[in-house]
Structures are given as structure tokens and as C-alpha cells.
Amino acid sequence: MNNWILREGAPEQAGMRADRIHYLENSVQQWVGAGVTPAAAMLVARKGVIVSHKAYGPLTPMEGAPSLAKDSLFPLASLTKPLTATCILILVEDGKLDLFDPVSRFIPEFVGEGKEAVNLHHLLTHTSGLRPDDVRDHTTRQEAAGITVPEPEPTAHPHIHKYLLLGCGTPLWKPPGTEMRYLDYGYRLLGEIVQRVSGHSLHQFATERIFAPLGMNDTFYVVPDALFDRAVRRSESLAGGGWFGTPDALRYPSPSGGAYSTVRDMAIFGQMFMNGGRYGQTRILSPITVREMTKNQIPGVPATSNDLTFREGSWGYGWNVRSMKQDDSGSLRSQRAFDHGGAGGVRLLIEPDYDVLWAYFPIVTDKLYTRNLFHNMVMSGIEE
Incomplete structure (x- = not known):
């Protein structure tokens, strides 16, 4: 090659x-x-x-x-998404996770009927069974109800952390793997997994494992x-x-x-x-x-x-x-x-x-x- x-x-x-x-x-x-x-x-x-x-x-x-x-x-x-996906695949090569691991293994807050079947492969390919409008509406209702979330880790951005956790209970639209629906929220979940598995912020992890080595x-x-x-x-x-x-x-x-x-x-x-x-x-x-x-x-x-x-x-x-x-x-x-x-x-x-x-x-x-x-x-x- x-x-x-x-x-x-x-x-x-x-x-x-x-x-x-x-x-x-x-x-x-x-x-x-x-x-x-x-x-x-x-x-x-x-x-x-x-x-x-x-x-x-x-x-x-x-x-x-x-x-x-x-x-x-x-x-x-x-165009950020291929960068985030590369971070996930680096962790796969490191033996830290597998693409067919359920999302709930890394983010226990990700709950709801049928959601134990949603895995990292589904997030990467936009086939999780979640829809953007449903995530937004669920998050809005959670906020209106006064639901609070735990304080973020020092490596997390407060707003991203809050939005991510408020959306974790969004019901599935379809069973995972049956239809592709482009979903930003899925990549937010992937970024959170990078942070939780590596112990570093996504910014730090990507800089150390991709950007700096390549001279980007x-x-x-x-x-x-x-x-x-x-x-x-x-x-x-x-x-x-x-x-x-x-x-x-x-x-x-x-x-x-x-x-x-x-x-x-x-x-x-x-x-x-x-x-x-x-x-x-x-x-x-x-x-x-x-x-x-x-x-x-x-x-x-x-x-x-x-x-x-x-x-x-x-x-x-x-x-x-x-x-x-x-x-x-x-x-x-x-x-x-x-x-x-x-x-x-x-x-x-x-x-x-x-x-x-x-x-x-x-x-x-x-x-x-x-x-x-x-x-x-x-x-x-x-x-x-």
C-alpha cells in the first residue's frame, strides 16, 4: 500500500x-x-x-x-464526525471496547424499552432507532419538568453534559439496525464514551492520538x-x-x-x-x-x-x-x-x-x- x-x-x-x-x-x-x-x-x-x-x-x-x-x-x-469515529476505533484497537458493546455498558443512564440492544455500531452508522426530533423534544420536556443531572466531570463541557444526560431516556422510534436516520446525538454519545473509557476529554484524546502525531x-x-x-x-x-x-x-x-x-x-x-x-x-x-x-x-x-x-x-x-x-x-x-x-x-x-x-x-x-x-x-x- x-x-x-x-x-x-x-x-x-x-x-x-x-x-x-x-x-x-x-x-x-x-x-x-x-x-x-x-x-x-x-x-x-x-x-x-x-x-x-x-x-x-x-x-x-x-x-x-x-x-x-x-x-x-x-x-x-x-465533518467532525469522522474525527470522533476515529477516536472510537482507536479505543477498539486498544482493546478498550468493541463496536457491538451496548451503549448502556458505558453510559448506564442510556435507558428505555429496547435500548439495551443499541450498540456502538448503531451510533456510528446512524441506525440506533432514535430520531433527532424525538431527542430534542424529550430533552425539552425534561428541562421543563425541572429534571437535574449530576455535576459533570472536570473533562466534560457543562452544556454538552447536560444535554447528553437529559436525552438519554428518549424512547426508540424503531428497533436498532432497521433504518438509518442521521443523528448528531449519537455522536455526542460516542464522544462521551471516549471520555469515560479513556479518562481524557475528547479534545485531549484526539490531540494526543490523532492531531499531534499527524502534524495536524x-x-x-x-x-x-x-x-x-x-x-x-x-x-x-x-x-x-x-x-x-x-x-x-x-x-x-x-x-x-x-x-x-x-x-x-x-x-x-x-x-x-x-x-x-x-x-x-x-x-x-x-x-x-x-x-x-x-x-x-x-x-x-x-x-x-x-x-x-x-x-x-x-x-x-x-x-x-x-x-x-x-x-x-x-x-x-x-x-x-x-x-x-x-x-x-x-x-x-x-x-x-x-x-x-x-x-x-x-x-x-x-x-x-x-x-x-x-x-x-x-x-x-x-x-x-
């Missing part, structure tokens, strides 16, 4: 066409100029060669804002105050505009959507997966673990999203897996492609069949959806 280290180079060194890469860059720049996306950062690499690494637009919507830089910190939103020095669940001025902000009229990039958000270590990073750091993370779990001399995961994380773990299980039902959800452990389904990241994808996106526009996509990866972090508006167009243009640049 190849062990590529990301390095700058010409498209021709990676078997790609320079004219197509220039066309891609010009297209993104034009989208920013036309206000399709207020700002965007991008990195495209093939066979370890970075063929494009650009940033366009302003850092924030404020008048006189500095330009977006290639090392600006973007809110990852749900600009990736954080909790952004240091000194780096706040590098954080991307978006207009309050856009998704997450009133939250992402605020001091509270930068300090909010949500396992489902709280991390911040750069396109280069996330490309390193993606390259580690493409390399079978290693990057240079550093091994984060075994090749077997990577294979399990990036294959369809729920064959034949349908998915429901926005009141639409799909024949098969096709999800791995922390990753959206292309398999045979259609999705929103372009037509020119192989069946082994895997990716994850986040609210507001960010996405990381890995194409192991073509040795290609890209991190594209636009700010989504309602003018034009561009991630699918971006992917198709990337793939059009492959010549050999």
Missing part, C-alpha cells in the same frame, strides 16, 4: 492536466466573485502531490475584513483563544451564521460538530485513510480498521432524510460511503469513494480507486450548490 506524504507539485507530476486544474481554480474564484459562495478554500491532491491549494474571498462578512488565507480555521460542523497542528475541538482571529465567520443570514466562529462556538467541543480545522490538515487526515491508516512514519489505524471504517456497514438498510426514503443508506464508521447510491458529491465517483460534509459547506472526499482526495470548504448560500460541480471538475483533470 502506498504511503504518500502531501507535498506541493505540478499537476503533471500527479498524472493530472494543468489546464483542468486551472479551470477548476478559476471556476471557484468566479463563484466567489459572483457571490455564489462568499469565500472558499480548497486543496486537491493526487498520489500525494498537492496540485491546487487556494483561498478566495474575505475571512468574515465585516467591511474591511482580511482576506481568507489557506490556513484559516473553518468550522467543520458534521491547526485542528481543534477547542480552539485556543490566541487563534480566534483566524476563524472564518459567515453572514448571520446564512446557515450557522449566528454561531460558527463566535467565541462560544470556538470553545464548544461537540463530538458531532464542534471541531475547527484547515483544508490542509483535513487533507492530511484524508491521506492517512488513503494510506491505510498511516502517514509517513506515523500509524494511527491498522489497514483492517480503515477497511472496515470505509466500507458499507449497513447493506440493505434503508435511510430516511428530509421525509424521503432511500433504498440503502450505505454508511461506514464515520464516513458516507458511495457504494451504489446517488448522493450530492458529483456524478464522477467510484463505488469505493467515501466522504463527509458539514453544515455550511465543508467537505472532505477520498477516491482510493484514483488516488485522489480533496478538501473543499465553501460557504454555502442558496444561489448554487457547488460541491458536486467541484468534484466533477477534479475528476476531469485525471489523465493517467
